[in-house]
Amino acid sequence: MSKLALAIDDKSSLNILKELAGLPLVVKIGPIVFLEEGFSLLKALKQSSFEVFLDLKFHDIPNTVLKAVEVCAKNNIDYLTVHTLGGKDMLNPLRDVKGSTNIIGVTILTSHDSSYLDFLGSKYGLEEMVLHLADVAYECGLDGVVCSGFEAFSIKNKFPNLKTVIPGVRLDKDKKDDQKRVTSLQEIVEVADIVVMGRSIFNSPNPKETIFSILNMLGGHHGNS
Template structure:
């Protein structure tokens, strides 16, 4: 069964209300840069205090020493998952692996808001899947735990036996907004995603709690 990860890309009051209302359910909460910058440990601590898994989506992309220090900081927050850009290179990824203790490190190759048009614009002549695979190989060599990918790259990750986290997942009929390589919940589940990240389909729902329960039911059923 795929885990449900809720992206807390919302205002602080709604985030805390969701965390409180969903206590006891098998959910991962994803906290990104804006929430960390605005509210520091307020949301992070709320997630951990109520027994949820914490996913820090910081997409670290820096020199090896800086990446390693950030991983150590994430460990002190008791984060369960942390994202890093694979294009940081082998040395930075290896530095992250060497200092981590319990946290799972997840590599990001290509944001779901980007596609092959972007790769061509910046002079990357490889097809998207080949570009993704080459960066994934760097992460595998460094020893990271899994990969963030769209549903289109999901088979590549699962064929190699790694954890696959699929962002940009929508409930059928919901708009795609600024993301291009999105998936429905059904597509992600059928592709054997280990974790599906849902944000706006929950946050914009008339009844977010009911929407979460519906998604969990679908995940359990499958």
């Protein structure tokens, strides 16, 4: 059963959470909100029985990332992102300090398309590169990867035990915004362990009802009370 991660990218989006207590939600906190609110917010979310997804996408020298992951693990973060492009020397040691935290490796951001790989001078095509980075994540003992819906099927086929976290998910017929590799919820529900959605929810006429609808589609909630 897929989980819904509600993307909180600005402080105003926090207001809806008081109406959602008790729902089987993952709350994804990005760098802007985290820098403003800190670990106290994450602790409050845990006390409200939400799973916490801290999306900071660490990419630095190995020792710096190791220490940062250790701090997050001590604060009982459920999911934490790092960049797989940081390489094996950065990723390998994380399994020793992560505790119960799921380390999720970012492959290629869904705001990028194949022109980004041209910029990097990569020999790989886009899907080939994502699969290569998923292989790195698997070898290094990461718990999952962030990928677009386009690559998720191939990743699940090759690495069935890797969690797939899929952003760039939209409700049917809504706009892409700054994302380039976008899929609809209906297209990826079978292969997504975590579906990340924010704009489609907050831009809808009734965000709370939209969340109920999505949870019903994912099989994670029954009834609107």
